[in-house]
Amino acid sequence: xxxxxxxxxxxxxGLLATVCLSAVVAGCAGPAGPGGPKSAPAPPAAExxxxxxxxxxxxxxxxxRQEEExxxxxxxxxxxxxxxxxxxxxxxxxxxxxxxxxxRPATRPxxxxxxxxKLKDGRPPVVYRVPTDDKVVFLTVDDGAEKDPEFNxxxxxxxIPLSAFVSDYLARENYGYFRDLHAQGVEINNHTINHRNxxxxxxxxxxxxxxxxxxxLEKQIGVRPRLFRPxxxxxxxxxxxxxxxxxxxxxxxxxxxxxxDHMEWRYDDQKLHPGDIILTHFRGTDIWKASMPDLLSKVxxxxxxxxxxxxxxxxxx
Ligand SMILES: [Zn+2]
Numbered sequence: 001x002x003x004x005x006x007x008x009x010x011x012x013x014g015l016l017a018t019v020c021l022s023a024v025v026a027g028c029a030g031p032a033g034p035g036g037p038k039s040a041p042a043p044p045a046a047e048x049x050x051x052x053x054x055x056x057x058x059x060x061x062x063x064x065r066q067e068e069e070x071x072x073x074x075x076x077x078x079x080x081x082x083x084x085x086x087x088x089x090x091x092x093x094x095x096x097x098x099x100x101x102x103x104r105p106a107t108r109p110x111x112x113x114x115x116x117x118k119l120k121d122g123r124p125p126v127v128y129r130v131p132t133d134d135k136v137v138f139l140t141v142d143d144g145a146e147k148d149p150e151f152n153x154x155x156x157x158x159x160i161p162l163s164a165f166v167s168d169y170l171a172r173e174n175y176g177y178f179r180d181l182h183a184q185g186v187e188i189n190n191h192t193i194n195h196r197n198x199x200x201x202x203x204x205x206x207x208x209x210x211x212x213x214x215x216x217l218e219k220q221i222g223v224r225p226r227l228f229r230p231x232x233x234x235x236x237x238x239x240x241x242x243x244x245x246x247x248x249x250x251x252x253x254x255x256x257x258x259x260x261d262h263m264e265w266r267y268d269d270q271k272l273h274p275g276d277i278i279l280t281h282f283r284g285t286d287i288w289k290a291s292m293p294d295l296l297s298k299v300x301x302x303x304x305x306x307x308x309x310x311x312x313x314x315x316x317x
Pocket of ligand 1: 143191195231232
């Protein structure tokens with residue numbers, strides 16, 4: 001069953017709402033444990049230029065203001081917000097409402113690149129984990145084969161920030177789908193024209209793959225992305241030089257890959273860490289035997305259970 005079909009059956013107001021309404025107000029929506037060992041072997045990254053208090057995810061919009069506001073109107077508004085979030089979570093089959101990311105950082109963290117890659121002559125940094133202490137992770141969705149409007153609806157109703165990395169050869173049959181995603185706040189980023197392994201191509205061909213997709217996304221969607229991800233995560237110095245020449249500011253990779261039934265982890269501790277980037281794909285039942293909403297449900301349940309919120313990648317990189 002697809003999550004959207006579950007959604008159309010309407011919202012029950014029984015056990016889940018009764019249990020969770022009080023529990024949510026008490027802050028039961030996820031453990032607030034540490035994000036993982038500081039010694040995790042992520043590629044090195046600089047601390048934020050401006051030191052900033054680590055921010056924890058808030059449960060829901062408005063709840064952070066609870067202490068400042070008094071009176072029955074404020075309480076009623078907060079309860080309505082909780083109810084709306086619970087109903088949306090229930091509609092989409094989530095164990096609990098997703099946590100809301102803290103406000104975006106005032107300044108983007110200063111980035112260093114992975115070991116062995118020199119940041120010279122405008123080469124953008126390659127980033128596996130965003131340098132932040134915020135309890136946020138980032139969901140990135142690649143390629144563009146599956147174009148499921150239920151996925152858009154689910155993300156919109158739950159207020160989930162996403163970052164798409166779009167390859168023209170899959171998107172060109174229906175750029176309208178990605179325009180719709182962009183209109184609802186999803187970042188649209190560059191994943192080349194033809195999704196080739198860039199490492200085996202010469203500089204000029206690589207530059208064509210990247211720069212032409214910048215042009216195409218600007219023409220089709222009205223964005224000229226700051227972020228670019230090479231297909232298969234394969235790149236060399238020419239890739240970074242070419243990307244920099246097309247206006248790319250950062251090259252985000254990933255530490256986890258999400259599937260509808262499991263997560264693949266780069267590191268053995270099998271935990272999310274602040275700033276982790278999660279990869280998934282626009283895929284559907286033909287490959288996964290599950291839908292995009294099924295995938296998003298799995299990711300949100302995992303992320304929330306570990307006390308994290310999804311955040312916008314472009315706010316941090
Ligand atoms: Zn790809």
